[in-house]
Amino acid sequence: MSLLYDTAIVDGLGSSKSTLGGIFKATNNAFDSDVTGESGNSVTVNDKYQVDEAIWLEKFLDIREKNSSAGRKNIEAYRSIITRNELNWSDSVTVTDSDGDDVVINCDFT
Secondary structure, three states: OHHHHHHHHHHOOOOOOOOHHHHHHHHHHOOOOOEOOOOOOEEEEOOOEEEEHHHHHHHHHHHHHHHOOOOHHHHHHHHHHHHOOOOOOOOEEEEEOOOOOEEEEEOOOO
16 A cells, blocks of 8 residues: 555655654554454464454554654545545545545546
8 A cells, every 4th residue: 555655755664663664563563363344354464463454554554653753644644544444446535635625536547
């Protein structure tokens, strides 16, 4: 998802707690069992656990927000996508812009 790319651009690729690598590792380490949710998708964490994708993404954003001072508006926009359960984009996605307004982005570029 673009969330990981955004984190790499804004926070860097390193392994410290405020970069993509550190945030990713801390997110995975936060899970010690399978976690089900309503997204309909799961990710494998630490080669052991199946965690609902939306729950994993929310935890990632929680850790990113805690450890990074950059990208606050981006974090809010990604939270709005997760809250709306718009993880599988087809025709459009609704996001919250930096002014707090909902904006529909059309994904049909043909």
